[in-house]
Amino acid sequence: MKTARAVQNLKPSYIREILASSQSDGVISFAGGLPATESFPLGLMQQAFTDLTQHSELFQYAQAQGYAPLLKQLRQSYEVFDSHDLLMTSGSQQGLDLIARCYLNPGDKVVVESPSYLGALQVFQLAEAELLTVPQLSDGPDLEKLQQLFETQSVKYFYLIADFHNPTGISYSLEVRRGIARLCQKFQVTIIEDAPYRELRFRGETLPLVSSFYPQGAIVLRSFSKIACPGMRLGLIEAPRDWIQQLIKVKQISDIHLNSVLQYVLLQLLTHPEFPGHLLTLRKLYRERHDLMLGQIHATMGDKVTVKPVSGGMFLWLTLNDVTGVDMMDLADKALKAGVAFVPGTVFTPQQNGLNANCRLNFSHSSEEDICTGIQRLNKIF
Ligand SMILES: Cc1ncc(COP(=O)(O)O)c(C=O)c1O
Incomplete structure (x- = not known):
């Protein structure tokens, strides 16, 4: 066929x-x-797995947005803006796919860094977006080149990984983070910030997300693959409320909802005193x-x-x-x-x-x- x-x-x-x-x-x-x-952290999840047999409601169909007690916990721990909402996804990879399905038309222009995460490039290519590249310097994307792209092309999205980039491992400086947000706001480009490695900092100070400087124009993707286990396939989208409403519609069409059983286990893990x-x-x-x-x-x-x-x-x-x-x-x-x-x-x-x-x-x-x-x-x- x-x-x-x-x-x-x-x-x-x-x-x-x-x-x-x-x-x-x-x-x-x-x-x-x-x-x-x-x-x-299998040991930290052991009790949660044992307790599952007491929770038949977790094995029933559920809300597309995600398991409510987990969403509540994540709102608190990520200090989500009141204007924003969350959607649980099957890894951040599904988050990327949902964003592309919901918000990209063929021919839409998306800026990515060169190099960038292959899984994202493939999602955008499948959506038939036009990919434009900005070179990466040692402290993040080249802001001059980024500005030139924004000035000369009608760019819709900028996809970025500010914390411990895949593949280069670099982390953007504070100045570059601010600069990107300023440019995106000026040229009305939506930020797609992919942050699966953010919790894996082993040296230096945590820096604010790029999106925190322009939250009204940004989507953040998070992943539990690197801090729990990738096989559980758990991720999260954080975005302005009305954007999440649209994404929920697409998610429901795609797979009805993410499995509640592992969302319950994740909640027990994240709130475990030893986490x-x-x-x-x-x-x-x-x-x-x-x-x-x-x-x-x-x-x-x-x-x-x-x-x-x-x-x-x-x-x-x-x-x-x-x-x-x-x-x-x-x-x-x-x-x-x-x-x-x-x-x-x-x-x-x-x-x-x-x-x-x-x-x-x-x-x-x-x-x-x-x-x-x-x-x-x-x-x-x-
Ligand atoms: C930048 C980036 N985004 C997304 C993903 C996908 O992660 P997940 O397992 O949450 O789907 C990866 C996986 O390696 C990644 O490096």
């Missing part, structure tokens, strides 16, 4: 393919954006793995590569200093054969070209031993 035009235009997902290949025995994978499996301790442990673990990977790269690869420390999240962004005659995609294939997987930078661009000197390395998922062995294997390939 012939697929829809938008599906025909979709490129095969390199990440899905490399994740599949990197699951073979003996391959150390720095490719996926996977949390540390051993860090999942703050879980977050501290997680941040400590990721800081140690980050420091180890960075140290190993510097020790083995020296000035062959440039890689900067990050203050949170899960990724390092590596640049090969001399790429004469190098094809990073080809290197990734060779690396896989040598037993280590990473994702080439090219994959994170809308046209899948450019960024040939770069690759993304995940440090959250591998053990200390695997980080050391994996970096040695990578060094031989580079």
